[in-house]
Amino acid sequence: MEPLLLGRGLIVYLMFLLLKFSKAIEIPSSVQQVPTIIKQSKVQVAFPFDEYFQIECEAKGNPEPTFSWTKDGNPFYFTDHRII
Structure with missing residues (x-):
């Protein structure tokens, strides 16, 4: 049972290291992006x-x-208060 916990602990540690040294990708404003709702x-x-x-x-x-x-x-015009 201990090797499994050691393995999970190692994976968690590696994930923290990866997140610590990773940087967010900044997309330049000149790049067009498809609209997302x-x-x-x-x-x-x-x-x-x-x-x-x-x-x-x-x-x-x-x-x-x-x-x-x-x-x-x-x-549809919101300024027109008539029921349509």
């Missing part, structure tokens, strides 16, 4: 007419991603 709302959102709801999306990439919302294939 970090947070998003459910695919379909349905609420009663008088209930508050929040639609959210968070993504990262280079260039910085932009978002647009659509309803039935048409742009």
Whole structure:
């Protein structure tokens, strides 16, 4: 049983050494990166007419991603308070 613990201890020690001497890779800002969605709302959102709801999306990439919302294939404008 002792050699197994010694082996695990050695592996843990080697991992700590590796992490201690490793450095994070810094990606230059000139390199383009595909957008990655970090947070998003459910695919379909349905609420009663008088209930508050929040639609959210968070993504990262280079260039910085932009978002647009659509309803039935048409742009959805949040400033239009009419029910559509």
